[in-house]
Amino acid sequence: MSLTSTISSPSSQRQSTTELRRPGAGTVFTVEMRKILGQTKTRAIAVVLVVAPWVFILLVLHQDRLPLETLYGRYLKVSGFATPMVVLVTGAQWVFPLLASVVSGDMFSSEDNHGTFKTILTRSTSRNAIFWGKVLAAVAATTALILLLGASSLLAGLVTVGAQSFVDVGSGGISAAQGLGMVAGSWASVLPPIIGFAAIALCVSIVTRSSVLGVVIPVVVGLVFQMYTFLNAWDTVRHSLLNTPLNSWRGLFDHPSYATPFWHGLAVSAVYTVLFLSVGYFVFRRRDVTEG
């Protein structure tokens, strides 16, 4: 059969492309989500995030020592709610920024690597829609993975230890329902700074066109921020770092509670997100696609 044998008849009443609805960011979002789910990398990360908390709590339950130096570490055998809290405290150090980077750090640069920018930019979708669709997909995928880890940790703790009463940050006793609320609230509170890290990764991915740098740079930035907090340096700088909001939930669940760090962290996260997405947007809108 030759290439020409099945070309549709010229008289066919196919719908004209001029009559088509122009796809927006929502369409790009669904396309990107389909691509993310089609990647072996994403599935592998999801499996690790589901399995890791179970392995962790099972190992802890089968040893005498507890991670006492970690907040809530001493309660791991007391209440199932301690498992997601320990995972949260530990994950906030570097796992969450890493997750955000792995998902978002090649969202744009993978198109450079595959040479596919020219493929998608010559369809009926504007650069504007492509940018925001990709940003939405990166945020959604990162959020989904973080929540997957949280849900798996909670389930692992409840199944292996149980839903016993718990303690708040000030060591005051709380009911199981309050414990559940604290787990949900604290995990939700880390999402804004994580989205900030995702914005850094997206920006680096656009500017450098390198997946490696898109993944590595936000993690390095997170580590540098972390090292700064260990120093006895300016508090003003420490409060403006993106890793500080990762711990801002502690005030919400202290006794008495205080919300100022949380609101401050929310503002810091918003500034990082807007700043880095703005730079990324500006560069992406103006860039020449010369590769591929």
Place this chain on the structure above:
Amino acid sequence: MWGSYGRRMSRLDSDVPVVSAREVTKTFGSLTAVDRVSMEVHPGDVYGLLGPNGAGKTTFMRILFGLIRPDSGDLHLWGTSVQPNPVAALTAVAGFVETPQFYPYLSGRANLKLLAKLDGGESRHRVSDVLETVQLADRASDQVRGYSYGMVQRLGVAAALLRDPSLLVLDEPTNGLDPAGIRDMKALVRQLAEQGITILLSSHNMSEVDEICTKVAIMRRGQIAFDGSTQELRGRADRATRQLDTTDNRQALALVEGRAGVTRAKLQGGMVIFDADDRTVEQISRELVTAGLAIGTLNAPTTALETLFFRLTEPRPEEDAA
């Protein structure tokens, strides 16, 4: 409802050029990749953009697709400027620049479905048809990473046809195809042209363009060196390059060099090389024999069109000196 054929026919009747470039220039650092290019492609044309590698063809096509912004000049598609809103100008345009690229971890079919979605989703029901058209239906479920170069090229054509275009832009479409694939691709282009699709294709193969195209622009160092119909081009291609080997090539060169109708005569690789038409070559061969020189070889390794192409695109001595 208007069908694609009706839309194309309406555009064929239109006086508005499909592509209209005015003084388009693009530089990368000190390199001027496209230098004040002006050209028009009219409805129904099969327009060949011809030139050696690095002539600026691909850069021009990237500007046409809105992938890169020109430094100066305008490029309009059906009267709509490509910049600042390429999506609006490219509504009825499809094609590819250099090798078509797809997501290697997805199948050919999944790639086309994603692209159909980015076109608005209406063409998704035609995915199977276009895969059949380019003979990829059997491999449609395989990941693209396992495709050969020729298969990726055909998938690129399928992705373009999915948009049901009125202007099809193909950058060296026969690259990497085997002889049967080249034959089929040329036949496909001809059939699409018969359907009223205007075609702009680039190539560095003169005979390919001569065979397929009705009009041609030859690019050289970012500029248009020739723009006209293939008929006009053939009219200018009166001389082919000849290779001559005799018992005394220095004497042969002296005899050939001064003749009217002979250009670019020189000794190269131990042979006399010159450009001349058939009638002049007949006279030269008679004179060589009269002068007592035995002719070992007298042939034309390139056609007259190819000779013209080389003449138009090869660096000039003053440029080499510069």
